[in-house]
Amino acid sequence: MANEQEDRRIIRSKKLIKSAFIELINEKGFESLTVRDITKKADINRGTFYLHYEDKYDLLEQLENEMIDEMNRLVKEINPKEIADFRMQDEPLPFIVKILEYIGSNSLMKFLLGSKGHSSFQMKVKELMKTNVLLKRREEKMAIPIDYLMAYISSAHLGVIQHWLDGGQKEAPKDIAKILLEMSLFGPFSSAGFKER
Amino acid sequence: MANEQEDRRIIRSKKLIKSAFIELINEKGFESLTVRDITKKADINRGTFYLHYEDKYDLLEQLENEMIDEMNRLVKEINPKEIADFRMQDEPLPFIVKILEYIGSNSLMKFLLGSKGHSSFQMKVKELMKTNVLLKRREEKMAIPIDYLMAYISSAHLGVIQHWLDGGQKEAPKDIAKILLEMSLFGPFSSAGFKER
DNA sequence: TAAGATATTGAACAATATGTTGATTAATAA
DNA sequence: TTATTAATCAACATATTGTTCAATATCTTA
Numbered sequence: 421m422a423n424e425q426e427d428r429r430i431i432r433s434k435k436l437i438k439s440a441f442i443e444l445i446n447e448k449g450f451e452s453l454t455v456r457d458i459t460k461k462a463d464i465n466r467g468t469f470y471l472h473y474e475d476k477y478d479l480l481e482q483l484e485n486e487m488i489d490e491m492n493r494l495v496k497e498i499n500p501k502e503i504a505d506f507r508m509q510d511e512p513l514p515f516i517v518k519i520l521e522y523i524g525s526n527s528l529m530k531f532l533l534g535s536k537g538h539s540s541f542q543m544k545v546k547e548l549m550k551t552n553v554l555l556k557r558r559e560e561k562m563a564i565p566i567d568y569l570m571a572y573i574s575s576a577h578l579g580v581i582q583h584w585l586d587g588g589q590k591e592a593p594k595d596i597a598k599i600l601l602e603m604s605l606f607g608p609f610s611s612a613g614f615k616e617r
Numbered sequence: 618m619a620n621e622q623e624d625r626r627i628i629r630s631k632k633l634i635k636s637a638f639i640e641l642i643n644e645k646g647f648e649s650l651t652v653r654d655i656t657k658k659a660d661i662n663r664g665t666f667y668l669h670y671e672d673k674y675d676l677l678e679q680l681e682n683e684m685i686d687e688m689n690r691l692v693k694e695i696n697p698k699e700i701a702d703f704r705m706q707d708e709p710l711p712f713i714v715k716i717l718e719y720i721g722s723n724s725l726m727k728f729l730l731g732s733k734g735h736s737s738f739q740m741k742v743k744e745l746m747k748t749n750v751l752l753k754r755r756e757e758k759m760a761i762p763i764d765y766l767m768a769y770i771s772s773a774h775l776g777v778i779q780h781w782l783d784g785g786q787k788e789a790p791k792d793i794a795k796i797l798l799e800m801s802l803f804g805p806f807s808s809a810g811f812k813e814r
Numbered sequence: 815t816a817a818g819a820t821a822t823t824g825a826a827c828a829a830t831a832t833g834t835t836g837a838t839t840a841a842t843a844a
Numbered sequence: 845t846t847a848t849t850a851a852t853c854a855a856c857a858t859a860t861t862g863t864t865c866a867a868t869a870t871c872t873t874a
Contacts, residue, residue, distance in 0.1 A: 429821050429870060465823050535740040543732040568777055568796050575776020576769045583768035599765050626850050651831060662852050
């Protein structure tokens, strides 16, 4: 009976490929990296690579999607109590903390979010942040289009994360989350004068 | 006597190469683009390309630097009166308007800032924005590190620009500048509680 | 545990891009 | 006009890519 479960050899090969890829991307970057490099480092036949991936772009995309999935999973399993604590004041946004911890512990994420990283992946991360930012209310002046507001916030947050990474993660995720929260409270997202479009 | 002025043939070749490159990058993207493609489109010998550029990465970088220089030039020639008008209220930040107009009229810029664009170029643009954002004062709560503040602002602005481009430049540069200004006024950058580091 | 299924290997292949060279031709500058 | 130098053309070695084949190794499951 055909099983969804993959053959152990496949799992092994993919794991070796991914590990080699992650090691190499931090050494050579993505562009100059070849399939030969990867399979040589992984110590497998080059043909095996093409058995599982179309090319290096396909491999990168699969890894990116796995990381996005993992981040979504992390966010979903946040304890409701944590969110309550946050709303009760002074606790950093638990969503941001989880994301920061994950990013900081994942070298591929760090590379892709960096200045030599991957634009389209950065977009995916921004998208993820957009759907998870908590908006607060306020009554205010001009009606800012909600989509521009979200673009503003998510980019700002990603920018702070990049700056944090560039500086070598000197601060704890919690401290960064506090900074983001602080800026949010005085920022436009604390507004309620939104304009739906 | 050796003149700094370049031979007209060199100027012509470089111009043909750049034009071909800009046309092609919007069709095929940067990665799949080859030197052959470029010289074929430019209708010059492939060897001529290597006479002026190391490879396609070198070409891209030179174009990027030229655009950054041009933006700096645009910003520098802003009339002092315009800035005064801005401070007098209700005029959008002239700096932002100039930048947006330039971006909107330059297809290479639009590509590089887009989701399939070039991370490191986006960093350069952020850097440019950092050095030109006008900070306003306020007295407030927590001391936010100035570098994080700048990272926050410049990324937010770039994110708004990207969103504007993604939407097909429906709004005029002036309107986007107004949105940015509005968000700034209620944002963290209207603060003065900075912490130098 | 044995048998059948299937993933991996190694070698070879054509096709393509790269970066360089040398001789020739054409355009430019003074 | 003439000396300089850029552009061209052809050719080259080198490297990567993506594919195929038969042989081998490993896994699944009955």
